[in-house]
Amino acid sequence: MPSQDLRIQPTTDLHGKTALVTGGSRSLGKDIALRLAQAGADVISTYRSQSEAAAEVVDAITRLDRRAVAVQADLEGTGQIAALAEAVVAQLASWGAEGLDILVNNAGVSSHQPFGSITEDEFDRVVNTNFKSVVFLTQALLPTLNDGGRVIAIGSGLGRFTMAGLSVYGSLKAGLEQYMAYLGTELGPRGITANAVSPGALDTDFNAAALEHDPQMRGFIGSVTALGRMGVAEDVGGVVAMLCSPAGRWITGQRIEVSGGMYL
Known part of the structure; x- marks a missing residue:
């Protein structure tokens, strides 16, 4: 029988919660940050170089009457990572928040090239950004993460199916998804859930180079997707918000694919 507090609370209510979204200045990260804010969370987001885009996200969140900083x-x-963790702790203190409730590891880079031509430098760049930084940022924030919190990592449909030229990227995303299962086991005693949200191919600037190189890609992806089109960021952000809400409290250690049924 559901607990009393779950019955009386809106299932997507995040008021009073704090969130960190890495790579929150554009594409999927931007949509996730906005969805969390729309549900009531205050949001810290990170950006690598696009300061103007990051400022626009902060402005959009503050117009929702939520607190935000990039x-x-x-x-x-x-x-x-150590400096970022310190900045997060300082920002939370300035808000009077007791800790971090939600960590969304979204920042990443893509790599699309044949296996035979990938270099060690490229391998390191992709693995360090998409996997290593997730592991050690999550570790650094564990003392700040509140019991009952949420940890989300952005995986990929490529953890289930394959496409030529994406061997390293797809393989490490599969590893990241399995890592979240292990994290769910270790953080379970604190009531913290850990899940991977794994999109299919999205029509965002993350994939802009590949889409520009092959103008027929959108049509091809639609043809192998049950729902008949390529995804967009707005198809995914709401799923992340749900997992971070009371509705997602009993889901942990899972890989949740959000691909419109790509390659079913």
């Missing part, structure tokens, strides 16, 4: 951080590896 912090510059390069997450290609671990060099800036």
